[in-house]
Amino acid sequence: MKLLEDRIRKDGNVKEGNILKVDAFLNHQMDVELFHEMGEEWKRLFADKKINKILTIEASGIGIACVAAEFFHVPVVFAKKTQGVNLDGELLTAKVESFTKKKVYDIVVSKKFLGPEDHVLIIDDFLANGCAVNGLMELLSQAGATLEGVGIAIEKGFQAGGDALRAKGIKLESLAIVQSMDAATGEIIFR
Numbered sequence: 381m382k383l384l385e386d387r388i389r390k391d392g393n394v395k396e397g398n399i400l401k402v403d404a405f406l407n408h409q410m411d412v413e414l415f416h417e418m419g420e421e422w423k424r425l426f427a428d429k430k431i432n433k434i435l436t437i438e439a440s441g442i443g444i445a446c447v448a449a450e451f452f453h454v455p456v457v458f459a460k461k462t463q464g465v466n467l468d469g470e471l472l473t474a475k476v477e478s479f480t481k482k483k484v485y486d487i488v489v490s491k492k493f494l495g496p497e498d499h500v501l502i503i504d505d506f507l508a509n510g511c512a513v514n515g516l517m518e519l520l521s522q523a524g525a526t527l528e529g530v531g532i533a534i535e536k537g538f539q540a541g542g543d544a545l546r547a548k549g550i551k552l553e554s555l556a557i558v559q560s561m562d563a564a565t566g567e568i569i570f571r
């Protein structure tokens with residue numbers, strides 16, 4: 381999506397450790413009009429899918445998922461991050477290793493909000509090694525729900541997550557795929 385690529389070039393910052401900072405428009409300050417264009421694009425890309433729910437993960441996924449949901453006319457469920465879950469049978473849970481913070485945490489969703497009747501689109505801001513998306517997929521499988529696809533704002537194509545999902549036959553639509561980026565020069569090349 382050219383609009384998003386242009387914005388990343390203009391306002392994104394490449395940091396050491398393969399981190400792309402986009403906090404000026406995506407995950408701290410949020411450009412909601414850009415989110416609107418992204419939501420419309422996901423709706424176009426997943427037009428052939430019967431989706432009745434969007435699943436994302438707190439915090440950065442929530443804003444983009446909510447704006448996208450207005451195009452799909454479906455509710456958004458977000459997985460909450462916690463440390464140590466009380467397994468009382470009411471929760472779907474999975475473990476996720478944070479790419480940016482390098483620690484493992486639990487993600488949880490109430491069984492009330494995901495079940496076998498659900499056809500789900502997963503949305504998140506970044507795809508790197510795929511841990512977050514894999515954790516969300518684990519919640520879907522515990523719920524007996526159907527994964528219809530994955531919509532990502534920025535995929536870092538030089539990390540393994542995206543290609544692993546494609547190899548499994550999952551419909552993955554990343555609006556911008558970074559092929560390479562250089563912290564020294566700030567150069568970002570898109571796939």
Ligand code: 5GP
Pocket residue numbers: 398399400401402407440477478479480504505506507508509510511512513536541
């Ligand atoms: P993964 O689980 O695919 O390894 O990483 C995806 C998650 O880590 C996303 O939910 C996102 O919050 C965070 N993340 C991964 N790479 C980056 C990055 O380059 N910049 C930012 N801001 N977040 C990232």
